[in-house]
Amino acid sequence: MNESLSGAPLLAVRGLTKTFKERRGWPIPKTVAVRALDGVSFDVARSEALGIVGESGCGKSTVARACLRLITPDAGSVRFDGIDVAAASAAALRALRRRLQIVFQDPASALDPRQRISDALGESIKVHGIASGNDVTAAVLRLLDEVGLPPSAARRYPHEFSGGQRQRIGIARALALGPDLVFADEPVSALDVSVQAQILVLLDELRHRRELAFVFISHDLGVVRHFCQRVAVMYLGRIVEEGPVPAIFEEPLHPYTRLLKSSSPIPDPAQAVALDLQEGEPPSPVDPPSGCHFHPRCPFVMERCKVTAPELKEVAPGRRVACYLFSDASGNGAGAVAARQ
Amino acid sequence: MSVAADLATGAASQPDPAGPSLIVEQLTTSIRIERQWFDAVRDVSFEVHPRETLALVGESGCGKSLTALSVMGLLPEGVGRISSGRITVDGTDMTAASAAEAQAMRGDRIGMIFQEPMTSLNPVLPVGFQIAESLVEHRGMSRRQARQRALALMELVRIPAAAQRLDAYAHQFSGGMRQRVMIAIALACSPKVLIADEPTTALDVTIQAQVLALLADLQRREGLAVLLITHNLGVVAAVADRVIVMYGGDVVESAPVSEFFARPTHPYSEALLAAMPRVDRSADALAPIPGQVPTLPDLPPGCRFQSRCPLRIDRCAELPPLIPLAAAPAHGVRCWVRAP
Numbered sequence: 001m002n003e004s005l006s007g008a009p010l011l012a013v014r015g016l017t018k019t020f021k022e023r024r025g026w027p028i029p030k031t032v033a034v035r036a037l038d039g040v041s042f043d044v045a046r047s048e049a050l051g052i053v054g055e056s057g058c059g060k061s062t063v064a065r066a067c068l069r070l071i072t073p074d075a076g077s078v079r080f081d082g083i084d085v086a087a088a089s090a091a092a093l094r095a096l097r098r099r100l101q102i103v104f105q106d107p108a109s110a111l112d113p114r115q116r117i118s119d120a121l122g123e124s125i126k127v128h129g130i131a132s133g134n135d136v137t138a139a140v141l142r143l144l145d146e147v148g149l150p151p152s153a154a155r156r157y158p159h160e161f162s163g164g165q166r167q168r169i170g171i172a173r174a175l176a177l178g179p180d181l182v183f184a185d186e187p188v189s190a191l192d193v194s195v196q197a198q199i200l201v202l203l204d205e206l207r208h209r210r211e212l213a214f215v216f217i218s219h220d221l222g223v224v225r226h227f228c229q230r231v232a233v234m235y236l237g238r239i240v241e242e243g244p245v246p247a248i249f250e251e252p253l254h255p256y257t258r259l260l261k262s263s264s265p266i267p268d269p270a271q272a273v274a275l276d277l278q279e280g281e282p283p284s285p286v287d288p289p290s291g292c293h294f295h296p297r298c299p300f301v302m303e304r305c306k307v308t309a310p311e312l313k314e315v316a317p318g319r320r321v322a323c324y325l326f327s328d329a330s331g332n333g334a335g336a337v338a339a340r341q
Numbered sequence: 342m343s344v345a346a347d348l349a350t351g352a353a354s355q356p357d358p359a360g361p362s363l364i365v366e367q368l369t370t371s372i373r374i375e376r377q378w379f380d381a382v383r384d385v386s387f388e389v390h391p392r393e394t395l396a397l398v399g400e401s402g403c404g405k406s407l408t409a410l411s412v413m414g415l416l417p418e419g420v421g422r423i424s425s426g427r428i429t430v431d432g433t434d435m436t437a438a439s440a441a442e443a444q445a446m447r448g449d450r451i452g453m454i455f456q457e458p459m460t461s462l463n464p465v466l467p468v469g470f471q472i473a474e475s476l477v478e479h480r481g482m483s484r485r486q487a488r489q490r491a492l493a494l495m496e497l498v499r500i501p502a503a504a505q506r507l508d509a510y511a512h513q514f515s516g517g518m519r520q521r522v523m524i525a526i527a528l529a530c531s532p533k534v535l536i537a538d539e540p541t542t543a544l545d546v547t548i549q550a551q552v553l554a555l556l557a558d559l560q561r562r563e564g565l566a567v568l569l570i571t572h573n574l575g576v577v578a579a580v581a582d583r584v585i586v587m588y589g590g591d592v593v594e595s596a597p598v599s600e601f602f603a604r605p606t607h608p609y610s611e612a613l614l615a616a617m618p619r620v621d622r623s624a625d626a627l628a629p630i631p632g633q634v635p636t637l638p639d640l641p642p643g644c645r646f647q648s649r650c651p652l653r654i655d656r657c658a659e660l661p662p663l664i665p666l667a668a669a670p671a672h673g674v675r676c677w678v679r680a681p
Binding site: 055056162164165192193194195196197198200201219220221222223225226227246249259260261262263264265266267268269270271272273275281282284 | 400401515516517518545546547548549550553554557572573574575576577578579580598599602612613614616617618619620621622623627628629630631633634
């Protein structure tokens, strides 16, 4: 699928599907099905950062939760280093969790307000039997140092820290068990620009030093371009485009990726974001449009887009797009898009 | 041409003879922390003309939202107060106005939209009622007239199927549509000044672009003076005419937008731009600003950025004035090193 993945990938996700059922409405509630994931497949290589971008409700957080088996997918497989995560026994899952960790968006709600930082970081070290006694304290201090916090932080409580410092604690906790892969779910979205840059630099250092792989979930294309090597773009439960980072940002192919890029504000009035009064709300995942989910907002929509969804197909080495404009062997899709610009 | 570019040239080519709609002169706002008052906004002055957008930019705690609340007269009593300065909205001195006079201005001549439309809208009242409310209150319209006007406003902000949704509730709208309802409420009485506090921060980027386009279009049609509060320099570049950068309650830089992005001069402005990952550029190393914003009681005397500034000199212990650059008189910078 990708030349960088010639060896076995660290994480291989195939055909992941998840439908949530919800009872909605008043006075007579009806059961509605929300298809959060619809056949999602991707690979992550060792020490690679894969970005997953998309707007609210596209299923990007559900991907992380399904891969970690925090929720059970309806179909599809997740293999981590060759081990089937879905089929893993309780003991095997516990061993897997040491190697698969998650960092959340809001560290304030991810940390127990009544637990000292030393306990928040030390608990999992003890539970997993990595260290005991005084060694736990030493391990906690090493972790704090690694994420740029002073040793005095160990005795304090979460509310005594600023947002950026709390996110450092969240990262330290994810690192405590020495994982190979970290799911980072909007890890810098709640932070101010100057602090966001500090955390991104820290994550990048950790990726290199510990050879960590990341699945980096974000709605901010600038952050993903900066941090990730590959990116997958999601729209209403499906991956619509995937590929290496510089290429996708320089020449996005899928019309949705193009819309995302042209809507992302750039701090330069000469190339300010195109503010046309185009309408088009993202449709609800409860009742997604037929065929390609993006067709009601797509400027290049064709009849067949409304009927069947295009498959995610390789259009260039390492690049996959789910769009009929690019699925023809003639490859004139790119020309058609360029002509309409 | 984009609405934004259009708007900028429009504002430049038709100076308004009536003068600025909003004038803030030497505003100092203090807040109380454990019985002590601290200046959270210091000596801030600006004007916003009809059809002009002024952006107030900065990170959490820089005083940008407090400035907006001061203009609205919505500082929480006993916790925040305007210590000095004057705020004039459409010719009325808000700082001298009684509570009743200020109440009459709010929602009539000043409109405001907030970051999180879900918490600003009343969940148990239909949106049409909420839009009509200020028309009944300020304009003495009958319920029926106000309802008619509410429908027209919902169409103005491009809410599809407005007639059917007049009696819908906030939770039945998406985030972008809720923000459109907020805009309709803010514009109901045709205000002169619109204060938009992070109006698109909670929205997805494609929806953000739509809402910003809508705001720019309405601004041009209604001749609004817009005070935009944001942390996003990309949004500033897209819609603002002038920009004011705040740090620790001080204005550190003030300039026309094109001038600001061509020559960001204050070390903080420069650092902010260097810390921002950009979608149009490949990974140059990000340059984070070391440390964090000190809390209000811990702010150093003199220049408040000095504790994080790479160019710090001894003189920074004394607060520099906001000085216009020799090359560009409309471009003011508060820095001993960069604007001596």
